[in-house]
Amino acid sequence: MNDRTQNPAPEMTFEQLWALFQENAQQQKETDRMMKETDREIKDIAQRQKETDRMMKENAQQMKEQRKDFDRDIKAVNQAIGNLGNRLGSLIEHLVSPDMHRKFNALGYAFTRTNTRVVCKDAHDKTLAEVDVLLENGEYALAVEVKTELTVEDVKAHAERMAVLRAYADRHNDARRYLGAVAGGIVSEQARDYAHKSGFYVLEQAGDTVRIAEPPEAWQPKAW
Template sequence: MSATAAEMSWDEIKALLAELAIQSKETDRKFQETDRKFQETEAQMRETDRKMREVFERFDKLSRRFGDLGNRLGEFVEAMVEPALVDLFRARGLDVSEVHRRVTSRRAGEAIEVALLVVDGDTAVAVECKSRLTREEVERHVERMNKFKRLLPKYADMRVHGAVAGIVVDEDAIEAAQAAGLWVLAPSGETVALKNDPGFAPRVW
């Protein structure tokens, strides 16, 4: 049973006060240590935040650079493909003579952009150009073709075909394009050539 203050001697009281003082100092030291750790943590968080901002800024710059590069590559493919389009499609029996770049339309919340549109008379060919042509790009162009006449009604009465072109063309992209009824264009020497089988029958949208 602990002694009351009246029962304690002066020496015992001094010893108790000394012990309390030591405990108080230890508590104060722990508080200071905790505060120091909080400050260190806050400083580390600020440093982490600064580094994250730097990373995001660098990523944003790289994204813009690669986006610009992608746009330039797309323009390069268009420039490579465009001069050969009329002759290539005429050789396959399509009566075309005009090539229009970047045909766009926005209607009822939908949008469409066609890289190259080859037209004349009652025939049109919508050509999508990519630096690398993949199966996924082929599928996206089929989706584009499915809304072509709805978003570009001036061509509603024409026979519309689809075509895809690339500097590098995956084999499964050629298979997917032919299965979907799309023409496929790829580099051949200093120009481009149609890669479809001789008996290929293009889809008419």
């Protein structure tokens, strides 16, 4: 039987070992450099994220303050508009109501009472309807809605109000016929035509006075 002997691995020379050591050292140095670079990049990202978070917080605070300023400005504008509307509405009512009954009496109604800002409430003190001007006698009650600028929507709302007034009158045994009118400092042709079609008288400004607009031929006021 023949024995086969294995040759041992050749031994590395000092020069080879030294070269391998230097190669490993260089790889470790490169690895350390890459780790340091990665660590620096991570720190840069964290710093940029921190700066982004700070800017987002500042922007959010600025937007919050701007929103507060905007809401405050809107509130002030709405209040100013509301006050202006109230003043104009009151001015128109004062211009219209003192002489209003005479204008309608000239049409044969003979109104004896003029009341402004009339409020109708139910048994639970809930407001059912509000009337800017109410002309009355024993046969008729004429409810007038006064607007700074009369629109078709205002006319529609007054028609609904008239139905409420009729029901309110019936509950209180008021058998008078209820008529309606709309008045405006500015009355468009569209609003005027729609009001007449709805059976309302229309009062509009004419120079320094207020007049009852001439209705279409054969027109009759609607009675509720």
